[in-house]
Amino acid sequence: MRIGLLTEGGYPYVSGDARLWCDRLVRGLGQHGFDVYALSRSERQQGEGFVELPTQVGRVRTAPLWTAGDDGMAYGRRARRRFAECYGELAAAVCAGDAVGDAAGAASGDGSLDVADRFGSALYGLAELVREEGGGLTGALRSETAVRALESACRAPGALRAVRGARVPDLLTVADRIERTLRPLSLDWYDEQNGLGSVDLCHATSGGAAALPGLLARHFWGVPLLVTEYGVRLRAHYLDACEESGPVRALLAAFHGRLAAEMYRQAALITPGNTHARRWQERCGADRAKLRTVYPGMEASRFWEVGERGDCADPDTLVWVGRIEPDKDLVSLLHAFAAVRKARPKARLRIIGAPAERPAAAAYRADCKALAARLFPDEVGDVRGIGGRPVPPVPPVSFEEIGGPDAPSLAEVYAAGAVVVLSSVVEGFPNSLVEAMFCGRATVSTDVGAVVEVIGGTGLVAPPRNPRALAEACVALLRDPERRALLGAAARARALELFTVEQNVAAFHGIYLEIVSHCPVRRAATGATGEPQPFAVPAEAHVxxxxxxxxxxxxxxxxxxxxxxxxxxxxxxxxxxxxxxxxxxxxxxxxxxxxxxxxxxxx
Structure with missing residues (x-):
């Protein structure tokens, strides 16, 4: 079968989200063909180029989300009137109550489905307008007509209380954000011969803008849609809008809630990456019968040697691995380690972080280093080595990067520590914990996101933002090597069973076959006069x-x-x-x- 793989800010670009997972999926399913439809998030990402693509990738089509790309086309009077009707319906559906609550109510059959139908009809009406007119939607979505439609919807009876006070700057901001999300409606990907109409299945690797082309392919040609969410886009939109005004937050939350509900409603199947994401999807109205949890696959071979060996270089070393940013709460970790040092004076904490790419991340890293210097001042001692020369003391806390002399590879980092720690206050799927489990390491982590689901009963869990509880769990494992070994062996067995690339690829292989067998695309052949031709496509044509x-x-x-x-x-x-x-x-x-x-x- 031919799969239309829909991505946003990731594969096939060199950098981005879910790049490795998509590449492993495509290479693992060599019996299928893939057409990749990719949305880029920045000029830098687009300029970096593609990864080396396997032979089963037949077509790659890209489009930017970071620039409007207005074609300069202006609608005529009839098209403007039609746009005003569709956008007005869209705005009215967005402002008509709590989108997330209505979606959950619609799933239970309380009558809220009418609003969802209005939103879907308006969305597909805009897409049909673009196809008939050949473009022009980008300028229309930023026009005064769009802003006035939003204003009327905010002032209408029954509108959300939070949006009634929206001012003109708020409406301009919302119109701009909606236009950015709906840019895929204006793409030239929707063709039955050389576009999404020619595939057997659309697989959106995330929600939001990436799933929009799949929705249109289903609307125009009945192509089934599979949606995979390892990080829920709706939650990300909530976090991105936290610094906006109240009316802007309410309008954007309602719009993205309606879009997510429509995506879940039209999808043939939805594959969350964990139960945490699954709860978000159910809250947004996803039918439980459509949900299949598929854990992301990770490469276990590079950790195989460490996992088989089982021993550690230093039984008093704690290891933390990840991106150094506020969500990881290294401040609580450092305070917890101060308590660990009182109980275990020889304990050491190695913080292995990726290079800081943003100024905010670099500033947070500097703050953490300053805090570590205050909590653990340099110990100056007269330690003599070979030849009587002084040996500098080993710092209790070290900040390192992968590829350095002390951390040449992730496997060697995990091999150097006895316990792996995760201190996050916000977490999706904890990749560092899975890597530690592949290495047979006992773990101490905070109870956030999918952490408990991932580790099962193979590690210790503490409440987030609780340095004392985190320290007590670390000390308990440092003092008991037999318990560490038992938990590490159980963790490795669990990871090899649930979180490997092979498990992930096999799951999607079965899901692809299931969807296509239940929802085949019906393509009717027509003659020169447009009349349908029965039996024009014999079974042998598919061989x-x-x-x-x-x-x-x-x-x-x-x-x-x-x-x-x-x-x-x-x-x-x-x-x-x-x-x-x-x-x-x-x-x-x-x-x-x-x-x-x-x-x-x-x-």
């Missing part, structure tokens, strides 16, 4: 071989010769989605692949 042209036909029920030739021809020509009944793999696989039963590995 990647040319035996129908050469006159060679299967002469037996099993047909091993032509089935094998079909699979081989597909592999040579790059045609994906071909599979013989005998189990011969399609393009790029090189080995037989057993089909995964529907739903296997998705829970």
């Amino acid at each position: 990647g071989a040319r035996w129908t042209e050469s006159g060679t036909r299967p002469t037996s029920a099993s047909g091993p010769r032509w089935a094998t030739e079909a699979a081989g021809a597909a592999a040579r020509s790059g045609v994906a989605g071909v599979r013989s009944e005998s189990g011969a793999a399609g393009a790029g696989s090189g080995a037989a692949q057993e089909p995964v039963p529907a739903g296997k590995g998705t829970r």
